Structures are given as structure tokens and as C-alpha cells.
Amino acid sequence: MVGALSQEAKDAFAFDQIPWDRFPCGPQTRDDVARMRSDDPDVVRQAVRGVNGELANSSWSVAALAVPFLLRVAADPHGSCRAYALEVAADAARSTLGPGRRQMLRLPEDEQLFEPSGYPGHWGIAAARDAITADLDLVLSLLADPAPDVRPYAAYAAVAASGRLDDVRSAVQARLGVETDPIVRAGLVFAVAQLACRLPDPECLTWTQTLWADPATPPAVRISAALSWLCLTDSPPPEGLLFILDVCATDDTARLMAPLPWLRAISYDGVTALHRWVRGLLHPDTWHEIDDPWAPSPTQGELYLASWFNGLPPGRLPDPYEMLKNTKWARLGTPMGQAASLPAALARLLDPDPTVRADAARDVLTEVTHQNTVYEATVPVALYIAAILNLPSTTAGEPAGDLLPTRFTLLEWLGDTSDDADDESVAAGARIFGPDHPDADSTVRIYRELRPAVYRAVQELLDDPDSRVRDAALIAAIPLAEHPALAAQRDILADRACLLLAASSNRHHRNRALDALRTWGHDTSTLENTEDAAARQRYNLVRNPDPWAGAGSTDDPPF
Structure with missing residues (x-):
């Protein structure tokens, strides 16, 4: 499709001759290509960056469609971000580098890759290489460009040509x-x-x-x-x-x-x-x-978090007010950027108005929750929540209509976060990244070290008069009790899990309680009801490593 474009069409930026709508993210990439003709250097850079973003998402196909136009951005002697345009065009013709002496300069020739949509990514890479070859005279002319930053990128693009x-x-x-x-x-x-x-x-x-x-x-x-x-x-x-x-x-x-x-x-x-x-x-x-040369270096946030952790009082929770004041929140990362706005929201968790606390909990927990990931800011937020959990101000003004208790909301989040750092999650990371490289995530390791301190705060609410808070405390305590120092607590939690199963219909709580009992060696056959058995069967089906087993033949592709 790229090869069908005439030189005249490419020189005239006739990008509408390409059926962008037939490709995932095609309309967005078409808009980026259109903006490459802007007289505003910032607009052009953002447009090139947009194509680079598709490469970051492994969308080689639409990036390949943009290659002829990227090369013309690079060839314009009066244009902006010329070297960047060459880099993105060349990267569209490459896949990720790998370790090893024979890998670092290689260009994979027969590697099969797939985009998130299921489209064969190696087709896109091949198309990008063909596009560079079709414009090779233009690329090679840039080896003598007056701008020294352009010349090495011209070579970088030229060596990716298919012919x-x-x-x-x-x-x-x-x-x-x-x-x-x-x-x-x-x-x-x-x-x-x-x-x-x-x-x-x-x-x-x-x-x-x-x-x-x-x-x-x-x-x-x-x-x-x-x-x-x-x-x-x-x-x-x-x-x-x-x-x-x-x-x-x-x-x-x-x-x-x-x-x-x-x-x-x-x-x-x-x-x-x-x-x-x-x-x-x-x-x-x-x-x-962990110190693998290809792994990202520790961020400033990770380095600060390690220093923050080393300064904590050993074996006990810090004073929440001192922690709020002394923690350098702006250095810590969240899924939305940096955590500079968190201290004000965390302070509102102690407001006497339960409506204000509910809004603050939403603001805080949304800021640090995304895709089952423990972020840099997640760790001090969890420790702060544990430190305030039993303060009287967290129950002021309750019950308050339909609002859930503040402690219930905070405990539910602590339980979910502890699940994201539990032994099963770490084992999954080890399967992906290798047994000596458990997700390369120092934040998870720090959180796991703090589990005994967090557990002590949660433990005090296991006998709360509100059954919602009581059950949430148990579900939060279960993953925390995986820490070796808390092994003696598991029998106590097992007894409470049996009580929960006798009274609760909460699906999430029942699943966690039954999983914990099985993990700790208890027979759950008399504790399961019909819904529990059906949920377990659905869960096992999802975890089946061969989802096509027993399904017979199908004409539908696996993606």
C-alpha cells in the first residue's frame, strides 16, 4: 500500500490516498501526518511524537504508512525536528533490541511480531523498510546534510532499508x-x-x-x-x-x-x-x-522512596501528621504524574464531615490506583492510611445516610493493594521477568516489607461492631499475613474466615476467604455454596493455560 504511492503523491503530502480507516489508530495517525505540514515547529514535533507513540504501542502498521511523510519532514532544509523524523521513520523499520553481542546491532529479518490488535506487526516493519528503500536516494542525500545532527540519523535510517x-x-x-x-x-x-x-x-x-x-x-x-x-x-x-x-x-x-x-x-x-x-x-x-544495563535506571522517585523507607521508625507506624508534612510527595510518581496534590487530599481523610472524607478518599485512591500496580506514591499512602485507620476522626459523623464508612473504603483499598503485592503477584512477575528479577519493582519490595506494620493497624478492626468494616478488615489482613513474621496469625484469620463465609454474600469477600483457607491447608468443601463452586469453576477456566483445549476446531484467529 505504501509502495503504491507515487513520488509525486509523497512529495505533495497526498496522505488522503491512504485508507487510514482500515488500520487500528489510523485516523489519529492520519491527523498527525496532516499536522506535519504546519509552519509551527511545536505542532510538527507533536505530530512526529504522535507517530512515535504508535510505535511505543507496537502499532508498526500505521507507523509504516507515515514513513514517506516523515522522510519529507526530514528532507526539508527549513523544517524542524528533522533528525527526530528520521529516527521515527527508522524505528518503524525495527523491532525492540535484545541483549547479547550478536543482538545489539541486528535487524530482525524473520521475526514474527503481532500488534495489540492482532495485526501482524512484522508486515508493518517490512512495509517501513520498503518505504525507506523507495526513498533511499532522498535518505542517502541527507548523509551530506549541513546539519550534523541529521547526518547520523540518515545513516540510521538507510541501514534499515530492505534493498x-x-x-x-x-x-x-x-x-x-x-x-x-x-x-x-x-x-x-x-x-x-x-x-x-x-x-x-x-x-x-x-x-x-x-x-x-x-x-x-x-x-x-x-x-x-x-x-x-x-x-x-x-x-x-x-x-x-x-x-x-x-x-x-x-x-x-x-x-x-x-x-x-x-x-x-x-x-x-x-x-x-x-x-x-x-x-x-x-x-x-x-x-x-536488577542492575541489568537494559533495565530502566531507578527513577528519582524510587531513589527517594528507598531513602524514605530507611528513615522510618523500625517496627511501628509513623506519626501521620509528621509523615504528611515531611514526605516529599512531589518526588513520588503516580499513574497520573507526580503526587504533589496528595497531601491536601490525605489531610481531608481526617475531616469531621463524612461527606468530605468520602470525596477525599475518592481523590486519593483514584490518584494512586491503576492496573493493579504499586506506584511510588502508593507505599506512603498505604502507610499513612494505616496510621490514621484507628483514629476517632475517621468515624466522626457516622453513620451518614447511604455513605459507606470511611474505614470500610480505606480497608477495601488496603486489601486490593496488598493483593497486588502478594506472593502470587510476585510469582507471576518472576515467571515473566525471570526468577532473579521479580518485576524489577523496588516499590513492591518496600511495600512487602511494611506488611507487619500495616497488619497491626488492620488487626484492631477485626472486631469492629460494623460488620462491613469487620469483614473488610479480614479481607485486608489475609494478603498481609503472607509475611513470614505474621505466620502465627493465619489460624486466627482462618477462624474468622469461616465466620465470614457463614454470614456474608459478598462475592469478592467469599472468594478471598475461600482462597486463603485453601492456601493454608483447610478443607473448604463444607463451606462452599453453589455460587462459590460456580465462581471457582469460572475462575479456573480463565486461568486455564490452554483456553482452546477441548473447544474443537475454529476458523476464527486467536487474536
Whole structure:
């Protein structure tokens, strides 16, 4: 479809010739392409960013449709964000990089990928490569562009072409012979090596060794040559190469090389991308470790949260008023950004008016609740809620019409949050990310350490006169009691779970109580009713790892 566009149509930005409506997110991407013709640089950048957002969502197909127009944004000498447009066009022709010396410069040729919609993503990647090939003369002309930031991105895009690779190699090598900017030269070295990964060149290994071994070569070029050498062979790195990496891979060099697209592809903070690449090449076995070079570096919020945790009073809940005042909430992340607005809402949880407390609970819990994830701000919010849970002000003015008790609302949230950090959730993360890399989530680990302190606050409400609060306290206590220090509490909770099952019809509460009893080795056959058995069967069906088993043949695709 992209290949059917004539050069005239592409040059004229005739994007309406493409049936965008036939693709997921097509209308949005069409609008982004339309905005690329704006005279406002900010509008153009936002439009390019919109296409990049589709790539972030693994929507390669619509990104491929935008490639011809991205290349024309890059080719406009008076345009804005030209390098960015080249980067997005080139990334549409790539999939995610992987660890290992043979992986970091490779362009997957036969990999099957699928978009969230089920559309074959590898078709989109192939279309993007064909689109670059169709405009290869335009891309190669940018190797000599007057703007030094454009030239390495032109090489980055050219090496992703599906054809004419000999022409690409000749053009990149010719440019390298006359290029004077050391950072651009470093990028061109990466491009030559990446071409050698796609189109074998036995002389390339020797050529890169000559470059990194030459003391007259600029440090950035020596580094790119050394990394390229490592990507081209499985041979052990010679001492000379390790010495070059040690001497030349400084913070200053990393900062200078950070804008190169090969580094940006693995960069979360720019400056450390070079060091990630070096460690990933020399120590590929550290892929699943917490300090894995490809994993995002700890955010400022995570670092602050760790420091905050270390400053907590051992074994007891902090004073809620001091905690509200002294916690640097603006440093902590939420699904909506930063937590700067949380202190005011948290303070209202102690308002004497139950209606104000209900609104505050909604504001607070909405701010830190999204997709079963424990965010940076979730941890201090949970500890603050535990610290105020038994204060008389949380029941002031109750009962209040149809409003649920404040304690019930807070306990329900504590239970759900503890479920998100329970042993089963951590085990699921380990299955996905590896046994030594439990979701790489320091916030979950900190929350799990705080479970005994939170439990002590919840425990006091297990005998609350309001059955709603009493049951919510039990359901919150169950996942907290998974902590080894609370093992002795499980028999007490089991007795209370049996009482709940005798009186409650709340489906969520009954499921949690029955699951806990089974996990703790109790026979639940006499405690289940008909609805419980049906719910368990539905749950087992959902968890069946082979949902097609026994379903017979079907013409419908699995997606």
C-alpha cells in the first residue's frame, strides 16, 4: 500500500490516498501526518511524537504508512525536528533490541511480531523498510546534510532499508571518508557495522579493530569501533579493547555520544546509555539482574522512596501528621504524574464531615490506583492510611445516610493493594521477568516489607461492631499475613474466615476467604455454596493455560 504511492503523491503530502480507516489508530495517525505540514515547529514535533507513540504501542502498521511523510519532514532544509523524523521513520523499520553481542546491532529479518490488535506487526516493519528503500536516494542525500545532527540519523535510517544495501554501504563509507565531526563519524561506524551484520563483510572486523586500536582516532570513534567489533564476533575481547573501553568510555564521552540513535534506542536517561551498552556486551548474563544495563535506571522517585523507607521508625507506624508534612510527595510518581496534590487530599481523610472524607478518599485512591500496580506514591499512602485507620476522626459523623464508612473504603483499598503485592503477584512477575528479577519493582519490595506494620493497624478492626468494616478488615489482613513474621496469625484469620463465609454474600469477600483457607491447608468443601463452586469453576477456566483445549476446531484467529 505504501509502495503504491507515487513520488509525486509523497512529495505533495497526498496522505488522503491512504485508507487510514482500515488500520487500528489510523485516523489519529492520519491527523498527525496532516499536522506535519504546519509552519509551527511545536505542532510538527507533536505530530512526529504522535507517530512515535504508535510505535511505543507496537502499532508498526500505521507507523509504516507515515514513513514517506516523515522522510519529507526530514528532507526539508527549513523544517524542524528533522533528525527526530528520521529516527521515527527508522524505528518503524525495527523491532525492540535484545541483549547479547550478536543482538545489539541486528535487524530482525524473520521475526514474527503481532500488534495489540492482532495485526501482524512484522508486515508493518517490512512495509517501513520498503518505504525507506523507495526513498533511499532522498535518505542517502541527507548523509551530506549541513546539519550534523541529521547526518547520523540518515545513516540510521538507510541501514534499515530492505534493498540496495550495497548502495547504502558505499554511500556511508564514502561519507565516513570525508566526515570531520567525531560524533557523526562514530555514528557512521555503527552504521557500517550494522550493515555488516545484515550483509556479511569479512573485512569489517579487521577495519573496526584498526580504528579502536589507533590512538590518533577520537575517543567517540574508538568507542563505537570497539562496540562494533564486539557485535561482529563471538571471540573473547582482547585486553587492548577492554583498555580502550575503560579509558575512553568516560562520562564526558557518554554525554557526547548520547544523541546517536543507536544509543537512544537503549537510553532512558541518555548519559548512561553508553555504559549500558558496554555492560550489556561484556556481561550479557546480567540481563535478568536488577542492575541489568537494559533495565530502566531507578527513577528519582524510587531513589527517594528507598531513602524514605530507611528513615522510618523500625517496627511501628509513623506519626501521620509528621509523615504528611515531611514526605516529599512531589518526588513520588503516580499513574497520573507526580503526587504533589496528595497531601491536601490525605489531610481531608481526617475531616469531621463524612461527606468530605468520602470525596477525599475518592481523590486519593483514584490518584494512586491503576492496573493493579504499586506506584511510588502508593507505599506512603498505604502507610499513612494505616496510621490514621484507628483514629476517632475517621468515624466522626457516622453513620451518614447511604455513605459507606470511611474505614470500610480505606480497608477495601488496603486489601486490593496488598493483593497486588502478594506472593502470587510476585510469582507471576518472576515467571515473566525471570526468577532473579521479580518485576524489577523496588516499590513492591518496600511495600512487602511494611506488611507487619500495616497488619497491626488492620488487626484492631477485626472486631469492629460494623460488620462491613469487620469483614473488610479480614479481607485486608489475609494478603498481609503472607509475611513470614505474621505466620502465627493465619489460624486466627482462618477462624474468622469461616465466620465470614457463614454470614456474608459478598462475592469478592467469599472468594478471598475461600482462597486463603485453601492456601493454608483447610478443607473448604463444607463451606462452599453453589455460587462459590460456580465462581471457582469460572475462575479456573480463565486461568486455564490452554483456553482452546477441548473447544474443537475454529476458523476464527486467536487474536
